[in-house]
Amino acid sequence: MSASADKPELTAKDFRSDQQVKWCPGCGDHSVLVQVQKVLAALGARREQTVFVSGIGCSSRFPYYMATYGFHSIHGRAPAIATGVKCANPDLDVWVVTGDGDALSIGGNHILHTIRRNIGLKIILLNNRIYGLTKGQYSPTSEFGTRTKSSPMGSIDHPIHPVSIAIGSEITFVARTVDVDVQHVQYVLRRAAAHKGTAFVEIYQNCQVYNANAYGWATDRETKGDNVVYLEHGKPLIFGKDRDKGIRLNGDVPEIVNLNQVSPDDLIIHDEKAADPSMAFRLARMLHPEYPEPLGVFRAVEKPTYEELLMGQIEAERAKRGPGRLEKLFRSGDIWEVAETGAA
């Protein structure tokens, strides 16, 4: 974050653009927008130093509503465009906002490679498990059998899971949260903002019109406690409305246990800094309804960022060879002189 002491403090409102927000009433994107604005203000971000880049989709309208620099680009390519922004000016705070179709269908290739490079982008994936903007076709995260206009008999595609994809792509920071859980959204965004390198945040987002209540199990006051487990670094995986259940490893497989019978010491102790991503991946494979789904930071490790390495090589070459001089560049290789007479 590029905070600056001599500039006036900004409030969440200062991050609101003059554009009218056009998402449907009840759309989860509203809440996320507000939390992002609050977090940026709280972190002392500067509008001029902040760039929001998005692809295409309802979620990708996000940059229009931010009073920062913004780029609403083309479908699936936001990570690549943001990569260009970051390479050209590594000092900028660059956020990517994308949807499940944008990031994982048309843009799947870019997400994978952006993550593995560990370039300093903060990626927010608003996962509503549907194509909202094109009016409700199934997406790469829609559950098998989802009935939509393009799958009236149920989709025959198997879904992929963003956090698994991120971990498989060697992510250095990955977290998950739910749109309506505003405190937790803020927590996760703050953590993402503080991370050096690629930070990938999946937000379960309600599409009120085409996939309403897809996440009711994770948001409903009654059921939520039994259906999600909050990850906290160094703490055991305990969940349940009465915090009476936990997750332990049975061999290689996570298992739900009753804390009346099993001591918390035998539970999985969450380690977001583990060098080996296998446990994080196992956690990402815990899916509703078999398991409570983990929310929070799955993984947060340090690795040199792409922009550091890129600029580092440039600096190293300059130190070694001196800043480039055209005169020298032109005259490298085999050169020869032709004198006035025309003879060599």
Place this chain on the structure above:
Amino acid sequence: MGTATTNKHQAGQKPAKHIEERLQAAVRFAGDSGDGMQLVGGQFTATSAVFGNDVATFPDYPAEIRAPIGTLAGVSGFQINFASRHIYTPGDRVDVLVAMNPAALKANIRDVVEGGIVIVNSDEFDAGNLQRAQYSTNPLETDELSRYQVYKVPITQQTLAAVKETGLGPRDAGRCKNFYALGLLYWLFDRPLDPTLSWVNGKFARVPAVANANKLALEAGYAFGETAEMFAVRYQIRPAELQPGTYRNLTGNQATAIGLVTAAQLAGKPLFYGSYPITPASEILHDLSSYKNFDVRVFQAEDEIAAMAAVVGAAYAGAIATTGTSGPGMALKQEALGLGVMTELPMVIVNVQRGGPSTGLPTKTEQADLWQAVLGRNGECPVPVLAAQSPADCFWSAIEAVRVAVKYMTPVILLSDGYLANGSEPWRVPDPDRLPKIEVRHPTDPATFQPYARDEHGARPWALPGTPGLEHRVGGLEKADITGDVCYVPENHHRMTELRAQKVANVLRDIPDQEVYGDPSGELLVVSWGGTFGAVRTAIEQAREAGRSVAHVHMRWLNPMPRNLGEILSRFRRVLVCELNMGQLQLLLRGRYLVDALGLHKVQGRPFMVSDILSRIDELMGGRAS
């Protein structure tokens, strides 16, 4: 060889060595792709250039990295044309062919002039190699080659004997045979050995045995020419009268890379180059990767879509943003290029064209992406397009492309091709201090800033993220005039479409009037563009020398087209458009100027021969001038 005489080698007659002067000669080294033909071709070129000849080269190599040894598919060739006068092409036909095996002979013999010299490595003409080259009988033992002066030299044996003292194993020793062949050609054309010897010493400094072996092979080849009672004549080609100055031999891709770096320096900005490897554009990526001390930020993307998208992002954030690719990659870039047009950001896209469609002929040249450049993309999406005309001209074209992109805030497409990319010619090294700066303006005043207001060129301001008070949003949705807000108003879309088109049309202000070579009006005007310049200009020169009333227009800018072009076209009774495609510029000229343009089309993966153009002129004008 530039004179009308050919010298038939008379068998049985004891040859008397004498030196014959020539104006020009074309030689081709051909062998298996593992035989090092590109390397010795490069050496012959460098030596001839340093010697003072004008040179033009054309490497021709297979798409396969290592096709089966000895097969026709594995033949790699390198052609050098060198002269004591100005030349524009690597030559239609070759005066001397070096064939390191039967396949190389078979694949290249048809390009040798009648009476030309053919030097074969006779050691390689065994049954296996003959069969792999699909020869049913040994051509060295029939009269199949009777129209040429054939010299059978046991190059492999001689090389092994020459390098024996180094103690290299037979495999490594045999590798030196390309230097033996090079030495023999140096003798034949009276070239100095020193440039190559010092190159060998530098290149193999860490393996002295290899350096020594290559040196011995080179000298042995030279000595063979001198002592063997085989060659009657040596040829001498004096230095050319080139414009005074410092010269360097450059391929088109090298020139493009240096040009992009230069442009960024002239603009005082980092250069961003986002690219995905593809033949024949990859050398630009490689070269730029080694210029990091010029603040060149190279991004090897996951595909061309990402490369192009990153270029848009880098342009938005203030770099000189560029990318390079070839046909299939160009197709992938089109959507993001459209975003560059909509967001009106400066960027340069280099398309080193190759044979298509689809994967087509990856290592061969073609000019069939003109429509893709001018007419590609969805919607009304005009982009300025220019084409380089020679390898060294890629340098100037790259600078020009960046200059126009920045001034008019637009993507610019620079067309090169496989022939320019790999071919080389002497480049007169400019004085960097005398190159005009590229003026860049970034707004900073929030009071007057409007994202889509326009300056005198029709360009919008290049406002950089990081500038306080100018925070604004851009994107692919249609923009409201001036404010740049998203806007679906019907009249606004029409107006914005016109403004974008007008801006591209304004580039005309930076394009000089089209020049005509030859008569200002008359019977026949030949029109060409891009890498065919050399062949077409040579043909026109020759036709005019033969008394034909023909003129030549070579177009540098394909979009917009020069102001006076329509008027020029109307001054000629007939117009002939020569291009390495099926009539793409021809159709554009017909559409734009209602001119009944004729075409000369060739899509064989090879450049035009001067004779292709001359015979078409003959056909149109009657009689023979060629």
